[in-house]
Amino acid sequence: MMNFYNQGKPEYLTQHKQTDSSQVRLSVALVTRNRPESLERCLKSWRSQTVAPFEIVVSDDSDENYAPKIEDLAKQFNCVYTKGPRRGLYANRNHASLNCRGTHILSGDDDHTHPQDYVERILEVVESDRQRVWIFPERNYNEPNAPLLCPPELHRSGCGCTPKDPSDCAAIADGSSVYPRQIFDQGLRYDETYTFGPLWYLWGKVLRKYGWKISYSDATFIWHYALSENRFSNVKQLQNLLESTMYVLFVNALWIEPSLQNIMWSILYLSRRSICQDTMLGYTVKTRLGIKSVLNLLIQTWQFPNKLDSYQSKDFNKN
Known part of the structure; x- marks a missing residue:
């Protein structure tokens, strides 16, 4: 049985403000794979928020030798745990999002941490217009004074470029974008053709094609613990x-x-x-x-x- 956030809250969570049922219910669709140490740091950050999210769904694409530790962490931090489809990053993002129950879905990655008022600031932004996609920037954890920049959108080379109009663009911040759940209800999905790659550029273009407005906000940001990879x-x-x-x-x-x-x-x-x-x-x-x-x-x-x-x-x- 899945251990939803609003069932059996641990004592330390009751100290935080909770969102009213008539307001935006922000679900976190958090994807992870084979990184329990990184996930634990991430979940500690989520559970230190001044306003708790409605729920955190941990979609785990881990190998069998990592999965038990990931599931234990999800339970420890009172998250929904679900096994991922193991078909790649974007299949996992779809799976995480489809397991969310909130009015809005915030994408999350296991190598991120957040300012303590991250959820609070996001809710304020989303309340200003609930019917659009909101994207937020990132800072590398070892560059604390780096400027906050709008994520890139698709360039003709297949790489990214700065949007001409960040308030109405096709950019996506993979681990810090907020989607009205109607997007997934109408059947739109991240492309799953490749297990990894810049498919977020395509996702932004698809959303624009189907009439969804994407806007950038620097009201808050995430810390990215970029890992050196082989x-x-x-x-x-x-x-x-x-x-x-x-x-x-x-x-x-x-x-x-x-x-x-x-x-x-x-x-x-x-x-x-x-x-x-x-x-x-x-x-x-x-x-x-x-x-x-x-x-x-x-x-x-x-x-x-x-x-x-x-x-x-x-x-x-x-x-």
Whole structure:
């Protein structure tokens, strides 16, 4: 049985202010995988808030040897625990969001911590307009005085660029965005084609296409404990990242914002990454896309409308 936040609150939680039932009910859709130490730090931060969220859903994509520790932590901090689908980061984000019961869903990552008034500030912003997506910035934990910047939106290269109008943009902050739950009720989902990659750029474009307004606020932020990872020297990982990047670019050019100009830019960057070695931010190696990767991303791109239709035709149960 799932241990929901409002069932059997531990004593230390009763000291915090609770949201009124007539107000926004903020669910936290927190994804995690194989990082119990990081998750514990994150949950301590969540449970130190001046205003407690309505619930915290921990969706766990961990391997079997990590899962028991993750589940114990979720119970210790009185969270909903659910096993993730193990199909990649964005399948896990969908799973976490679909297990939320609040009026609004706040995406969360296990390598984040938060100012103590994080939820309080977010509720104030959301109350100003409940029918839009709100995105919030991040700071690296070892750069405490770094400026707060709007997250990037999709650039013609497949990477990110600063939005021209942060109050009405296609940017997404993967671990600090707030979505009205109607978005998921109407069948919209993060794209799950790749287990990892810049699919958040595509998510922002899809939301805009379906009429949702996305706005940036610097009323609060998250601390990001960026971890050094072996993948930054892994050629295979880089190839997968380049493939998913080009997939995002082609889907946008053909299905989301179709135009001859977007198609031409996509072909140009695909040719460049197929002929010349390229890299991505943080990586210490270079590689190029092979014929197999190019064919796969083009096939996946062509199938995108069917994926979107399949999401919207499903009857998803909400807890």
